[in-house]
Amino acid sequence: MPKWFKRIQSILEKEPETWLAYLDGQQLENIPHLRRLKPRVRGSFLRVSVFFFRMFQAIQFKNKPNTKRFLVYADSANQQSALEDTLIAFHRHECEVTSLIKYQNFDDSAKIQGYQPLSFSPLDVLKTAILLIARFNFLRKELVTTDKFLLTHKLDTFCSVYAHLAYFERLLRHQRPHFIIVSNDHNVANRALLAIADDHEIDTVYMQHASVSSLFPAINVKYAFLDGEAAAQTYQQCEPNHPPGKALRTDRHIFLSGQKKKLAARPKPEIYSVGVALNALDNPRDIDAFLTEIKSKGISAKIRWHPGLKDRALKPLLDLMTKHGNVAKSDPREETVGDFLGSVKALVAGNSSIHLEAALSGTVPVYYEFTPADNPDYYGYVKQGVSKQATTVEELARFLKRIDDGNATINTQAVQHFSATYGTEWEGREGEFVVQQLLAQKQSKKDRDVSQAPTNCPTT
Structure with missing residues (x-):
């Protein structure tokens, strides 16, 4: 089998589809509205057809961005909003950043902020089809065992696991940013990116973009920027929520960095x-x-x-x-x-x-x-x-x-x-706080690498 297939297969053995599609795969019974949101067309064949139709809509033939030192991904408008100040701070520090956003959310505001759309290549579609064929029996058994509703109503969500693994595997195969930054830890695309990053031993960063719940997956990134003590306490309850085949990393660092969306605005004349x-x-x-x-x-x-x-x-x-x-x-x-x-x-x-x-x-x-x-x-x-x-x-x-x-x-x-920064000198400057911490971690890692290098080894 091709090397890309073996790499993705290895990832799925540690973190299967029902964990990468976390909410549907692990929390369906605990979040009732997931079951209430029923699609127009149902049945496994139709859900797969819908998935590939949407994937074809997102095809571009020149769509492989050059990843720079920092790779940022936003899967929704809310995530984009939470990342905005951090991106501004990166540019203020003249950092090289590649910003990707879900294809459907690539609008004028995303363009202004320097985002590029996450769009698939024809090769990504082919790889996705191969993965689906190769793993369908396993996936079908898992979904039926969990709840047949997932097979007939949500199969396209699990297919998207293969699409995003194929895309990010291709993107990062020959390019290694220093950090990969996401603002969500339970959506399929975000989790697929983090899984590929772990496989490539790239440092991962999670920035909380909204309030969190004890139903969320355990924090399993190197650096997590949480809004405040409430989120830290909640994530303590999430520690058991990780796939059995993928242990929690031992080098996790938690920062309380405040709520990160830009909120300051002048009241309008009509209240x-x-x-x-x-x-x-x-x-x-x-x-x-x-x-x-x-x-x-x-x-x-x-x-x-x-x-x-x-x-x-x-x-x-x-x-x-x-x-x-x-x-x-x-x-x-x-x-x-x-x-x-x-x-x-x-x-x-x-x-x-x-x-x-x-x-x-x-x-x-x-x-x-x-x-x-x-x-x-x-x-x-x-x-x-x-x-x-x-x-x-x-x-x-x-x-x-x-x-x-x-x-x-x-x-x-x-x-x-x-929100830990509320009423402090960092209120309204949470993006700057995040960037300063990441640059400090990057410098610290560089210093450690220098101290461990042979004396005759160049260190620049």
């Missing part, structure tokens, strides 16, 4: 009573009822949806905004989260990381379940004092009155538990 942040967990019927109630209370709202909501999942929300004349919209593709938060008096959301972003930007966050949650206060924002909680629109209206009267403030100590 809305509440900003309503929605994601895939929120049922449109419940949102409809909520908007009707707040209209009766004279509460003006501005709705922002999660950037991952698109097409069929987004349409019901857009229809609701058309139906309700008392709401404005915040399109995450056009308005930054900082600008959104700067235009509202309070932030209302269910289980979402935007609570912390609101508090960091000076906007009071309110936890409100539009749809009853499978795991109430999932991230602990209410318990820790970052967010206030309202269970009815009447409670929400009373709380908004307190904000108008100046009687609702941000709990600084609670916010620092989640």
Whole structure:
């Protein structure tokens, strides 16, 4: 068999498809909405067909970037946002950086930030097909054993493991950056890149981009930049979450580096009573009822949806905004989260990381379940004092009155538990902190290599 196949086969023996596609492969029963999000077409043959159709859409014939000293990958708009300040700091230090982003998210903002699209070559497609054929019996058995739902509804997710392993194996085969940096540890592409990096013994870096859960995989990178003590404590509970064939590395370094998204923004002239942040967990019927109630209370709202909501999942929300004349919209593709938060008096959301972003930007966050949650206060924002909680629109209206009267403030100590730099000299400079630490680690490694070199060996 070809060398590339043997290398990928060796990786999959240590970290199989059901671990690289972590959420579906390991946490399906613990995250109910993964089962509720059903595709239009079902069945293993159709899911494979959909996968290859999407892969062909992402084909480019000249698509092999030259990897430089730092390789950064963003798999979503949220990850791109979390990496933005770090990329700026890299350029300020004149570091050589290659930035890749998921093909579907390669837009004007990505171009401005210097990203290149992760696009496949015809050879990547061929390799993916070979891997799928070679491993299909094994994969099918694993999925049926876990839950047949995965085979009929999610098989394309597991196929994407092969596509990303083939792409990153080709990308890194002859090029070795000093660091590979990701801002997510459970998406397929991110995990495939980290697996290839480990195989090539390249130092890996994980930068937290949103609040974390005990359902996440164990940290298994050399350098992890977590927002605060809350994330560090949560990841302690994740230590058992790793494939049996791949032990946790012993040289892990954890830094508490604060929340990394750019949030500072000047308030806009028109201020809305509440900003309503929605994601895939929120049922449109419940949102409809909520908007009707707040209209009766004279509460003006501005709705922002999660950037991952698109097409069929987004349409019901857009229809609701058309139906309700008392709401404005915040399109995450056009308005930054900082600008959104700067235009509202309070932030209302269910289980979402935007609570912390609101508090960091000076906007009071309110936890409100539009749809009853499978795991109430999932991230602990209410318990820790970052967010206030309202269970009815009447409670929400009373709380908004307190904000108008100046009687609702941000709990600084609670916010620092989640974002270590809040209120310190590093607030707003988290990207600079990350880059300084990585450059220091790089210099330290270089110094160690020099001290261990033979006296007649050149050290430059």
